[in-house]
Amino acid sequence: MQEARVIPLQRTERNRRFTPPSTPDGPAVEPTPLRPEPAAPPVSPLRRGVADALAFARRRLAGDYQVDEFGFDRDLTEALLLPPLRVLYDRWFRVEVSGIENLPVDSGALIVSNHSGTLPIDALMTAVAVHDNHPGRRYLRMLGADLVFQVPVLGALARKSGQTLACNPDAEHLLRSGELVGVWPEGFKGIGKPFSDRYKLQRFGRGGFVSAALRTGVPIVPCSIVGAEEIYPKIGDLKAIARLFGLPYFPITPFFPLLGPLGAVPLPSKWHIRFGEPITTDTYDADAQDDPMLVFNLTDQVRETIQQTLYRMLTQRGNPFLG
Amino acid sequence: MTPKVVLVTGVGGYLGGHLAARLAANPDIDRVLGVDTVPPYRDVVRTMGRAEFVRADIRNPLIAKVITSANVDTVVHASLTALPPGPTRRTALKEMNVIGTMQLLAACQRAPSVRKLVVKSNTAVYGAGPRSPAVFTEDDTPKDISSGGPAKDAVEVEQYVRGFARRRPDVEVTLVRLTNLIGPRVDTVLTRYFALPVVPTVLGYDARIQLLHSEDALAVLEQAALREGGGVFNVGGDGVLMLSQAIRRAGRVQLPMPAAAVPTAGRLLRGARLVDFNPDHVRYLNYGRVVDTTRLRTVFGFTPRWTTRQAFDDYVHGSALRPVLDPSLLAALESRVLRTRV
Structure with missing residues (x-):
């Protein structure tokens, strides 16, 4: 009996020793100094850059960064993934964005877009457009095809840049937690359509x-994205090779595979991305998603809106490469 | 209703043994019976107090006699091994997992005194793969799971438990699915894996891992035995670590291997009796697995005290893993770059 009384005490003590601090990851509360210290002397931009790179390397080496449950790594996305995309965005495609005020400031929204260009570069450019133009510097959480997550390096990178599998549980989880979610419902039908079908929206999945x-x-x-259709004009499809590699298509463009790797450089078309008026969905009944006709009608409404905007933008556009 | 007589299976293991000790420390419980084929660890025996150890095999019908003669009203089945820490004989493990559970449930079904059943399962039942949702809820069904691995045992055991719940609707059945355990004193496949000086991973993959501190796992099982009502609950710490991040936090060196070399490396590690590397575990290390614990918080009423990151850091400090590369060197260099020029 005596033993049985002593032991639990020991255990609670052991527990106490391992109790973690209550808010270990939260920001430390700094006392406000009465007389503020003189501002630190300015550091030259070069030194600042070197120090930032060192700080980044230290964080990565120590594993001292946060990842959300979808694997989104903000630190890596900011420091390594966005900068090269930004060069492509600013210098190569010279993207012009309008309607950014149609995105909510800090709540969830589903951004639905047309898909084109043989490779999903339009999705990446939309992510840069949202992040760099939105006043809140928000991230676009994209929903990708399962093919993306099956490919070794690509799948891991996609998760780290905030993408996840295009399935309803994941989409709803992200939307409920107030994220901006991007979806390209045309999927491979849209991105892999021949150049002659450019700017003609394909079927929008099953809604x-x-x-x-x-x-x-x-x-x-x-x-609505205008300009992405011209980056790789797909004029043919090698079905046999596509089947060999398990791909949905294997494109032939005027330069690929003719010029080899050089042909894989996207053509420098001028891009316009327009975010349209939001379509509200909270005015319907609680079980509205079980009404297939309503879902079909809404899907058609979204599709028609994007298609009409595309036609309007195309009439206003001059040369596809000069804008 | 506080249980009067509790039977805990698998007291030879970490969770079963410590759970029996915790329940024995509760004065409201009259008797605690621990069952296993092997006796508990010596340090566990010292804390077990008045808990009684019955050396019995749950694969043997004798277990029915133990339950009826002691008038057991609560059975905690904690012996299911879905993630063996080291190499095990597959057939023996499967028999222990599946046949053992079948016998135990058969005995429970015959015993009118049984009012409550708690089964420790594992989130390995969800599998892991590129087509799985990123966050599993309790209603998700198994996908991407190998047909002969220990994870499959857990799926089968859960089927038998559901069958039992149908046949004995008066028994409250609680199924807790634990994520991978970690902690300074527990021996699991992950504690062994991160203790390797060079940690093999698969090239081009990085998994999201969610961990549960062993103390939290004990607390959940204890509360499951004491609380009213049943249900299925995911149990895991808050937050996520990437596999590469965890390896760096532990100060280990990551060795990415091409996928073709993984089976060979797995065989080597098994042969050296270091770590179990079954196909389900490799898939877990490629794609990772995260579960939604909302139901645990709201319905069950339990919030894990350790987040994934804290549990992992506790494991790293508690096991005295020393970093192979020291990040403070870079920190010193960084402050020098910022300070020298005025």
């Missing part, structure tokens, strides 16, 4: 994105 928005009550923001 899964609409039911995700209905279930979470977030607005749908239609997004």
Whole structure:
């Protein structure tokens, strides 16, 4: 009996020793100094850059960074993934963005966009457009095809840059936690369509994105991208090779595979990205997502909005490469 | 209703043994019976107090006699091994997992005194793969799971538990699915894995891992035995670590291997009796697995005290792993760059 009384005491003591501090990851509360110290002398930009790079390397080496449950690594995205994309965005495609005010300031929304260009560069450029133009510097959480997550390096990078599998549980989880979610419902049908079909929207899947928005009550923001169709004009498809590698298509463009790796450089078309008026979904009943006709109608409404905006933008556009 | 007589299986293991000790320290419980084929660890025996150890095999019908003669009202089945820490004989493990559970449930079904059943399962039942959702909820069904691995045992055991719940609707059945355990004193596949000086990973993959501190796992099982009502609950710490990040936090060196070399490396590690590297575990190390614990917080009423990151850091400090590369060198260099020019 005596033993039985002593032991639990020991255990609670042991527990106490291992109790973690209550807010170990939260920001430390600094006391406000009565007489503020003189501001630190300015550091030259070069030194600042070197120090930032060293700080980044130290954080990475010590594993001292946060990753969310989808694997989104903000630190890595800011420091390593966005800068090269930004060069492409600013210098190569000279993207012009309008309608950024249609994105919510800090709540969830589903951005639905047309898909084109053989490789999903339009998705990456939309992510840069949202992050660099939104006043809150928000991140676009993209929903990708399962093919992306099956490919070794690509799958890991996609997760780290905040993408996740295009399935309803993931989409709803992100929307509920107030994220901006991007979806390209045309999928491979849109991105791999021949150049002659450019700017003609394909079927919008089964409307899964609409039911995700209905279930979470977030607005749908239609997004129209002009310019991405011209980066790799797909004039043919080597079906046999595609089947060999398990790909949905193997494109032939005027320069690829003719010029080899050089042909894989995207053509420098001038891009316009327009975020349209949000379509609200919180005015419907709680079980609206179980009404297939409503889901179909909403899907068509989103699709028509994007298609009409595309036609309007195309009539205003001059030369595809000069804008 | 506080249980009067509790039977805990698997007291030879870490969770079962410590759980029996915790329940024995509760004065409201009259009797605690621990069952296993091997006796508990010596340090566990010292803390077990008045808990009784019955050396019995749950694969043997004798277990029914133990349950009826002691008038057991609460059974905690903690012996299921879905993630063996080291290399094990597959057939023996499967028999222990599946046949043992079948016998135990058969005995429980016959015993009118049994009012509550708690089964420790594992989130390995969800599998891991590129087509799985990023965050699993309790309603998700297994996908991307190998047909003969220990994770499959857990899936089968859960099926038998559901069958039992149908046949004995008066028994409250609680199924807790634990994420991978970690902690300074527990021996799991991950504690062994991160203790390797050079940690092999698969090239081009980086998994999201969610961990549960062993103390939290004990607390959840204890609370499951004491609380009213049943249900299925995911149990895991808050937050996520990437596999590469965890390896760096532990100060280990990562060795990415091409996927073709993984089976050979797995065989080597198994042969050296270091770590178990079964196909399900490799898939876990490639794609990772995160579960939603909302139901645990809201319905069950338990919040893990350790987040994934804190649990992992506790493991690193508690096991005295020393970093192979020291990040403070870079910190010193960084402050020098910023300070010298005025």
